[in-house]
Amino acid sequence: MANVDDVHTKPIPAFYCCYLLRSTVRQTSLYIGSTPHPSRRLAQHNGVSRGGARKTANDKRPWEMVLIVEGFMSRTAALQFDTIYTTWAWQKPGKSRHLGDDDNTESAREKGKTRPRGPARSLKGHLENLHALLRSTYFSGLPLRVRFFADDVHQLWRVWSDRIDGFIPEHIKVIPDGSCFENRQPGIEYLRVGSVEHIQVDYSKIHSYLEKTTFQLDDPEDLQCKVCQAPVVPKEELVLVCPQTRCYCVSHLLCLSARxxxxxxxxxxxxxxxxxxxxxxxxxxxxxxxxxxxxRTRGAKELQAILRKKKRGDCRVKDVPEKDTDDVGTVTAECCDFPESVGGSIEGPGDASDESTHDDVRLDDDWYESLGIESDHEIADWSESHPAMPTRVEIVIEDSDCDNTG
Incomplete structure (x- = not known):
């Protein structure tokens, strides 16, 4: 467990999820874990790279990641959610205080009896318990998303969801992805990534948003909270800026939260x-x-690295003042006095970019206690109008060691 003081001084993570693995050799063998980097973790479980877990070794390989639950926030964002504990609760629902007798498991709903829960070994049992967790008082308030990569697992989920009396909150999206048949439900298609390897796990999706807020709040004179109309002082108060590209609305955190x-x-x-x-x-x-x-408030060095990278990219496309016809289209070198390697994407063991420079930025590997989220429409809006520059701010986070195979 990370030091509490360290956790409360580090940014919310870019991504974190719980996942369910299924052996392609023995499909009754399942494994649950948590990770900030699903594709890297899957490679570890399959022995492609170092790591993984004892119970996912050798005779049960290769494994496939059939679903993930993403959108976990850190405690610093006040969601009070511990990813490791959630994984444990999903694995051992009978010991979880978040699953009571009224959570409508199959045995309770169909038999009308309360029976002790043992470890859920079947795929159906895991999905039932996941459904119950997402309906529970504690977890139903989190901005989670369930992403399926295997169509048969998604179909089994749909069958159970149709049979159960309880409903998952509307804000928890269920995304059929990977081999799932294309779902025409409005607002879902653009969320599909295609495969585990294409999940975006770094901060590049908010680089333009960070740039916008940094420059907007850099000169706070005449800035007012849109809710209470009082002046905002970014250096002394927690201030929020609308993520929409062309909106410059500024609000106090507490004012906007209350609204x-x-x-x-x-x-x-x-x-x-x-x-x-x-x-x-x-x-x-x-x-x-x-x-x-x-x-913005806890990752000052990392933020400056992102802004330098952005400025360096802008300088590369700036033309030198025209002297003669041979100079047209060249780029000024003087304005780009930054190191060639400045950071923003997560690199795991075995990634191509292992070399580092004195200006690379690395976050400590113990700064996560409970973890991450990304947006939907705002992310798409920013990505279209402000393409992010590839960078290399590394985040090193331990994966969970929870083993649960059948």
Whole structure:
């Protein structure tokens, strides 16, 4: 467990998920774990790279990652969710205080009896318990997403979801991905990534958002909170900026939080999921703003590296003042006095870019206690209008060592 003081001084992670593996050799063998880097972790389990777990070795390989549950936030974002504990609760639901007798497992719903829960060894049992966890009072308030990569697993999930009396909250998206038949449900297709290898696990998706907020708040004169109309002081207060590209709405964190909570139907909610921006009136995700805020306020060195990288990229396309016809189109070297390697993507063991320079930025490997989220429409909006520059700020996080194979 990371030191509490360290956890509360580090940014919210870019990505973290719980995953379910299935052996392609013995399909009754299943394994649950958690990781900040699914494709790297899958390679470790399959022996392609060093790591993995004892129970995923040798005779049960290769493994396939059939689903992930993503969107976990750190405690610094006040969601109070421990990823490792969630993995443990999913593996051993009978010992989890989050699953009570009223969570509508198959035995309780169909038989009308309460029976002690043992470890769920079947795929169906794992999906039932996952469904119950997502409906539980504690976890149903988190901005999670369930992503399926195997069509048969997704179909089994749909059958169970149709039979069960309880419903997963609307904000928890279920995404059929990978080999799943294309789902025409509005708002889902653009979330598909195709495979585990294509999941974006670094901070590049918020680079343009970070650049926007940094420059907007750099000169706070005349900036006012859109909610309370009072001046904002970014160096002394927690200030949020709308992630929409063309909106420059600024609000105090507490003001915007209260506004979002006032607009929700769930009066017992303490932390917002999303809300309408008071400036542009578009729906924005609370978790995205919290990730940007935590990075801006707790990752000063990493933020400066991103801004330097962006500036260096801009300098490369700046033309030298025209002297003669031979000089047209050349790039000024003087304005680009930054090192060639400055950071932003996660690199795991065996990645191509192992060399580092004095200006590379690395976050400590113990700064995660519970972990990550990304946005949807805001991310797509920023990606289209502000393509991120590839960078190399490394994040080194341990994967879980929880073993659960059948």
């Amino acid at each position: 979002f909570l006032d607009s929700t139907k769930d009066r017992g909610r303490l932390i917002p999921i999303s809300g309408k921006c008071p400036g542009c009136h578009k729906t924005i995700q609370w978790s995205l703003m919290m990730q940007e805020l935590s990075f």
